[in-house]
Amino acid sequence: MVPEVQRRLVSAILEVKPDVRSVYDPFVGAGTSLVASMRLGLDCYGQDINPLAVLLSKVKTGPFHCDRLDEYADEVVRRAKADASSAIEANFAGIDKWFRPGAQGELSKLRRAIRACPRWARRFLWVVLAETVRLTSNDRTSTYKLHARPDEEIEEREVSPLRTFEGLVEKACEDVRAHREELDREGFLRRGHYGRGNRIALGNTSAQARRLAGRRVGYDLLVTSPPYGDNHTTVTYGQHAYLPLQWIDLGDIDRRIDEEVLRTTQEIDRRSLGGRQDRATTKEVVEVLGAKSIALSDTFERLEDKPHDRTARVAFFYRDLDACLENIMAVMNDDAYMCWTVANRRVGGEEIPTHQVLRDLLERRGAVYVTEVERRIYHKRMPTRNGTSQTMRNERILVFRKQGSLA
Numbered sequence: 001m002v003p004e005v006q007r008r009l010v011s012a013i014l015e016v017k018p019d020v021r022s023v024y025d026p027f028v029g030a031g032t033s034l035v036a037s038m039r040l041g042l043d044c045y046g047q048d049i050n051p052l053a054v055l056l057s058k059v060k061t062g063p064f065h066c067d068r069l070d071e072y073a074d075e076v077v078r079r080a081k082a083d084a085s086s087a088i089e090a091n092f093a094g095i096d097k098w099f100r101p102g103a104q105g106e107l108s109k110l111r112r113a114i115r116a117c118p119r120w121a122r123r124f125l126w127v128v129l130a131e132t133v134r135l136t137s138n139d140r141t142s143t144y145k146l147h148a149r150p151d152e153e154i155e156e157r158e159v160s161p162l163r164t165f166e167g168l169v170e171k172a173c174e175d176v177r178a179h180r181e182e183l184d185r186e187g188f189l190r191r192g193h194y195g196r197g198n199r200i201a202l203g204n205t206s207a208q209a210r211r212l213a214g215r216r217v218g219y220d221l222l223v224t225s226p227p228y229g230d231n232h233t234t235v236t237y238g239q240h241a242y243l244p245l246q247w248i249d250l251g252d253i254d255r256r257i258d259e260e261v262l263r264t265t266q267e268i269d270r271r272s273l274g275g276r277q278d279r280a281t282t283k284e285v286v287e288v289l290g291a292k293s294i295a296l297s298d299t300f301e302r303l304e305d306k307p308h309d310r311t312a313r314v315a316f317f318y319r320d321l322d323a324c325l326e327n328i329m330a331v332m333n334d335d336a337y338m339c340w341t342v343a344n345r346r347v348g349g350e351e352i353p354t355h356q357v358l359r360d361l362l363e364r365r366g367a368v369y370v371t372e373v374e375r376r377i378y379h380k381r382m383p384t385r386n387g388t389s390q391t392m393r394n395e396r397i398l399v400f401r402k403q404g405s406l407a
């Protein structure tokens with residue numbers, strides 16, 4: 001999602017429906033739609049299954065005590081530099097594969113230093129540490145999939161998490177300050193906090209779309225972009241988060257977090273949409289979904305002569321997406337607009353028409369199709385070898401309205 005596109009989208013909705021107060025993103029990711037909505041003074045609520053996404057989005061919703069953040073940033077760097085301990089603060093299978101001993105030592109010093117700060121500041125500092133981990137691990141970083149660099153390259157590379165963190169944290173403090181100033185200019189801040197409702201939750205939208213922050217009413221607007229397909233074969237958001245999360249205190253993201261999410265490098269992706277092919281057989285899922293969506297039953301026909309796992313991949317993804325739609329519709333207010341940014345992927349050489357499937361599935365749940373806009377994606381880090389990138393050059397924003405009780 002591009003922030004400016006989302007801001008214009010939400011502004012356009014506000015023009016036709018000025019009484020919109022709250023926005024919900026059930027696949028909140030890095031919080032692009034929320035930031036766009038905050039800058040328009042709306043109550044912002046988001047949910048994601050990936051703890052790193054939740055952390056990022058939480059940080060973007062504040063608080064914004066910038067002078068104190070600058071002080072804590074300096075303090076962490078100072079403390080870490082003065083730390084003489086050689087204790088390693090992470091322990092997971094593969095730590096020596098992914099981190100040189102020197103990098104493990106410096107990341108440990110940073111982790112200890114961050115732990116000495118208050119929680120609101122720690123969250124921001126963990127985000128900076130996450131990026132430090134990404135840049136100083138032995139992962140190639142060119143794709144979302146974990147892939148170690150060749151041994152010779154690892155030997156030759158000089159990495160210093162301390163220096164990397166020092167450079168990143170300064171820039172990150174400036175970014176927070178710029179975000180704060182934008183909100184302040186519009187009068188949306190109260191003593192450094194975003195003055196409107198906001199909450200980001202860690203959760204699985206196929207299991208539950210929540211009325212967050214004790215809301216008794218539903219949401220007025222949905223702005224979201226669901227995954228393109230199962231994470232394993234599209235964008236492995238979970239793998240991307242795996243190494244950073246090993247160095248972050250997970251309880252700072254959510255007190256009730258299930259630490260099993262880091263059981264393997266694949267666990268978050270396995271829990272995401274379409275990541276698990278369990279309970280039902282593919283045949284049963286295909287039958288149920290085919291009856292709900294003509295676009296899907298056509299797709300299953302096109303996949304019939306392909307290897308069986310292609311159909312399964314598509315079927316289980318939409319089974320989970322459809323479960324999300326049920327939960328989402330239950331928390332949206334009548335007449336709420338819903339803006340879905342989607343892209344069609346290819347499976348077994350066939351284009352999967354997510355825009356049509358989503359329309360079929362939402363219409364049978366009482367949503368009215370309003371309009372759509374198509375746009376080209378210019379820069380996205382996608383896997384290039386398996387041809388996924390080529391099929392994702394166009395994104396569509398589909399707009400629906402939940403049918404009101406009187407409609």
Ligand SMILES: C[S@@+](CC[C@H](N)C(=O)[O-])C[C@H]1O[C@@H](n2cnc3c(N)ncnc32)[C@H](O)[C@@H]1O
Pocket residue numbers: 001002026027028029030031032033047048049050053203204205206224225226227228237271272273
């Ligand atoms: C396309 S990304 C969203 C990107 C976001 N719009 C942004 O600009 O950063 C899809 C998100 O859906 C999340 N996701 C996948 N399955 C989920 C589920 N079952 N429940 C909640 N979130 C899920 C992924 O973790 C990922 O962050």
